[in-house]
Amino acid sequence: MIPLYRAGRSALHRMPVGAKFLFIFLAALSASIFRENPWVLLVIWASVLAGYVLSGLGPGALLAQLWRLKWLVLVLTLPGLIFLSPAETAFNLTRVLAVVLLAALFTLSTATSDILSGCERLLRPLDPQLARFGLSSERISLGLSLTIRSVPVILSFYSEIREAQRARGMRPTPRATVMPLLVMSLRHAEETAEALAARGVR
């Protein structure tokens, strides 16, 4: 599982995670509040372009992102053309695209591990509140790393199941595939929990 992050050493890459997140959040919020204000849109688009240049990812990355978003463009355009005027559609399209591109810039320029450790720091003062749900910031981090580790495990379960189905000439209906996947995954969860308990993790 490859993170969407692209390594780099630009100013944007070195910016603190929280500040970067806050900036994008405020940009998205102002785009949503001043929906029909062309100047706000212009500023946000300028910061999108500046961001992609500053990040050292260049116009290639911007074009690649736009290509990834081709279905979103369709989703944003078609209903607008049915229900709204072309001008309103154009506004919606440019606004949502700018916000999504900004958000993508955050993802491209921030290492997954940095976001996760930032998240743990954010949760640590909440430990007393989390304890009421039987949680703690440590347990949440454990859950996050277990999830990352489990994705390839479950993918390997899936290919095992598909092989067995192919050997028997079975059709891969959702029911016939998901049921064994569920049992294998839950059993694996049980084994993982036992292994963790045996190592003294509580």
Place this chain on the structure above:
Amino acid sequence: MFNRSQHQTPASPATRSAPLGTSSAVRSISQMAMFAALVAVLGQLPAIPLAGGVPITLQTLGVMLAGAVLGPWRGAGAIALLHLLVVAGLPLLSQGSGGLGAFAGPSAGFALGWIPGAFVVGLITQSSWPLRLWRTITGTLLGGILVVYACGLPVMAFQLGLSLEQALLLNLAFLPGDAIKTAIAVTLTHSLARAYPAPFTHARERRRPASR
């Protein structure tokens, strides 16, 4: 491998979960992580094209199952874990999409609605043990469809500048797929409850609260 697991299950984990008070937290975390990963994997499997060309992914089937199998708290927690990792930049949503951008577009509300959705599915499905078919069906319909749409449609309407009715109209094409996934989720939940009842702790504790 499937048959073997069916034979071994009934005795071991189900009866053991209560006395090991402290380790049950680790077990819950492990189950939530596994379900978060399962929902992610279900989103990567090839989409099934439905009549009319609307492709459906099995990701929301995973959301319904998370609530129905793990119960409200752990079910919603599994989806929350998944979303945290998506925000952190892993491509775990359907067809390899992910990153913060996944929560900035018009369908952000649907993905966020999975958390309360899984909660409601679990709350209604696991309100008794043994599971009742009518409870599972209402729970999955209410949580897996109604709650998710109630979160998703306003966001979509706002982002696209449409009215709620227009947004609903746009999403009608997905309802048949959701209905099929509900049916699959209900049958899977009931087969699983018979074959491997260990994870249904929320419902099983509901049955005899006084005896513990």
